[in-house]
Amino acid sequence: MAPEFKHTQKNTFMPKTKSKSKSKRTARPQPHARAKRAVTKHAGGTPALQYVPWHTIPLEDLNPLLQRQFVVGQEIMLARVLLKRGCIVPEHSHHNEQLTYIVEGALKFWIDKKEIVVHAGEVLCIPSNMPHKAEALEDTVDLDVFTPPRADWINKTDQYLRKEK
Secondary structure, three states: OOOOEEEEEOOEEEEOOOOOOOOOOOOOOOOOHHHHHHOOEOHHHOEOEEOOOHHHOOOEEEEOOEEEEEEEOOOOEEEEEEEOOOOEEEEEOOOOEEEEEEEEOEEEEEEOOEEEEEEOOOEEEEOOOOOEEEEEOOOEEEEEEEEOOOHHHHOOOOHHHOOOO
8 A cells, every 4th residue: 555645745745644553464574775875864863754746847948959857855966958959068077976867869978988879778887977968859858866966956056067069
């Protein structure tokens, strides 16, 4: 049975409390210690749970060929990036580890002195501080995961993406 949630504030949900029953419950496996530390405790010691449908996040126009949305957790960020064919993401690097999953389309990367084309259904793992550049070979929907979250994206100081094309 799926857990029920009560709304506590915009896009943040907490598990509903249930009365204790006398039914026998199976023990849950203990979370990994690092994962446990990553969760900020809120009132009552319950970690915040976010439920965020993409359609509730406005698309951010970075340039005529590039839009994005993102959701930020405690130590992770998920971004949905929409690139029109021909969009160039200039060479850059960041201390964040990055996983790129192509949902639709294809991106050509220049990374570590190699050209790598990542197609729909494929993943590219980019280590921290590794310079990389990308070009959309067709209209592309990309999911990027960053850890830790990208402060430059959150603070909108990512000027390398905000140039006119």
